[in-house]
Amino acid sequence: MIKRSFVVFLLLVLGVAVYEAFRQAPFGQNRIGNVDHPQSVSAFYLKHSPETLHTANSVTAIVVNFRGFDTLGEVTVLFLAATGLASILYRRKEEEEAAEKGHLPQRIQLPSSVLVRTGAKILFPLILMLGIYVFVHGHLTPGGGFQGGAIIATGFLLMFITYKRFNVNHNVLIWLESLSGLAFVLTGVYGLISYGSFLQNTGWTGRLNDLISGGLIPLIYIFIGIKVGTELTNVLDTLLHTKPRRNE
Amino acid sequence: MSNYQEIISQYRPLLEIIVYGSAVALILIGLYAVLVKKHLVKLVIGLSLIDSGVNLLFVGVGYVTNHTAPIFSPGFETAADKMVDPVPQALVLTAIVIGFAVTALALSLVIRLYRHHKTANVEQLNRLRW
């Protein structure tokens, strides 16, 4: 009881401190300025995104180009989390076989109803298409590689939980994952070799609001979309294939 | 038009309390869960709540009253002066993905611990002593 009240007291103090600190930046205040009198770096980004990069979605321009190095780190974090997950949940072949003894990995106990199965079959390709649309159009509309990849993985999740026997080819996933990640890094290296700066964009950036605009930006986002989609599916696959051994 | 803007600015303090306050509240609730709860999965949920609160705070900080989304769609090509701050949105993208990665890793640890010790209660798991 004493511990809990102490914790609550501590949290309230922290909450007030954080809230007051953030109230120094009032909600809705314009802290961007404009290009002539910039208060923050955002003014620069908002100017150059349509003019130099010809990218409609300035958040995409920031994520992929201005702060592309952060995105590289982020893709790495995802990759490392998937690797770490696989290494933590790793079971030697003998244990896995002992656990499953001829049965298929049972992920669900009851078969799904006809409604769910039919719906899943119809929705799955639609969800995949939506995901691909989102990351291909990342530079024109809200969205992008990560969002699109997550949507694709959600589609796979739907299939995993609806069907007992739905399996994805693990090898294909690993190949796609590694190749798209490598493609991202190599794009950066291409920028380093051709333009002198890692991840620098090409000079040719097309016209604002065209599907093909923004130079390398949509290409990078496509790589990220594929990578995130396959990686999240891989993570789901690893997690769903675990079940405690019957004689543990 | 200006009447509309007047109404919005009237409600600004209330909006501030709602947005900043709920973000901070989420962080505090998550912290409470992490500090007090005994079930491993509840700890991980608490961490997830904290991440949500922080991300909400990021997005809230970027908002500018009466400005619109920072996308230069056809018709808005020159509206750079009337746009919300895009930088916190970009930062949030990264933060959400990283938060997801940590949560996934945490859950895998929970599965490992459960497999090994058959319990998910923090107090029974405290084998690494001083």
Place this chain on the structure above:
Amino acid sequence: MVVSPVHLIAAPLAAAFLIPLLNKLYRDAARVVPGVVFLYNLSVSWILVNRVFRSGPIVEVIAGWKPPFGINLVMTPFSAVLVMLVSFMAFVIWLYGFRFKRSLKGGVVMYYEILQMMMAAGSLGIILTGDLFNMFVFVEITGITAIALTAFYRDRDGAEAGFKYMLLGSMASVFLLLGILLIYTQTGSLNMAQIAERMPAVATGVKVTALIFLLISLGTEAEMFPLNGWAPDAYSQAPSPTSAAFAAVLGVAAIYALARVGFTLYDHGTVSGFLIAMGFLTMLFAEMAAITQTNLKRMLAYSSMGQMGLAMIAFGIGSEAALFGALFLIINHAIIKSLLFMTGSYFIYNLNDKRLRALNGIHKRLPYVSFLFALGALAIVGFPPFSGFWSKFYILTAAGAKQMMPLIIGILAVTVIEMTYYLRVIGRIYFAKEESEPASHKPSIQALVAMTSLAVLIIVLGLYPDLIAGFLHRASMFLLDKQTYIQTVLHLS
């Protein structure tokens, strides 16, 4: 192609994505590739270090956007020395771990090598970056790899240690994000140089709150009291190459981040008292806890924490001599602590027992390894003629120059405590009675080469500190020189 700092991060990254594919073609690819990468990194670091000491700090622009609008990597002489250290230690640790767990089949080893390589890459990123949010991303990279590596072994309490580390690490990330956001709202920038430029104009309340958040967060990674609860568990449960890397790679990056944020974004004067106080508390509690340990790796972990505390004190004192001592200490700590973990783990591997009691008389079984361990122990306490002597000496001299008598007495007292528990272990190894059977797990050639090279370095640096003293002297002032940093980064022409 001209080499630049980004190679140090891009090479491990490309290799990490490539290893799963290469592993399908050639089963042992995962063991070899990190070595190639680290060798490449070592050569690039060497070239860059020479360039930095000849022509001044290097600022590399990423994606073609000049700072403060793009992300940039900065290599000052100070960070250049640390980059060289991390690259070298990463290579040596890889060499030590080459024949690691020969019994492990292909799959798991691949994960281990990828994670170990990316931990080094993440640490290099923390040291090189000139952007605050970018630093957060690299902190997360190192954190995730460290958690996964801590929980690597299945038949230990690794998962519990990993979970504790994950909890504390996540708290640290949250505070880091809050601090970064506060700074962004007030200064409108994420670039370290521009923040440093605009910081004086920020209101004190917010400035201090952000500083507290940042110190809490980076202090957790740097094992500062009282946020270091994760360290003893993580060090003792992780595989030995990883424990060595915690000290030599992760710790270096963490303490550098702490210093960079405190000194460049804020002022040295603001954080000096705090660093000295917290460093002293860290050192005191860690060394006192070390005496009571009965587990070898936990003892080494607490000793490591103590050394980090000493480094914090040295950063806090802040004179040129103190920073020189701090840099020397970081280098020594990385080399010596790694050697101790490497040799210690061969003891444990042979005995299948982690307790200190089990070390009785082991010098008969593993004479060379025991010799190396004793060398490391004497070095870290500060006995001449080993390298550890010089770092403690310079820090004490610097404290003396500033008339900090209580501090000197405190450090000497703690050194006595250190001497006690290390000499106790050496005594057990050499003079206690036991049953002598021949060792079943002799160290592999690679491990012997790795450990011997570290020992040679300890002796050489101890006898001829002037070999690197010149570089370190020139490097140390750069950490405090805020104006040069800002000028160099923001006024690229």
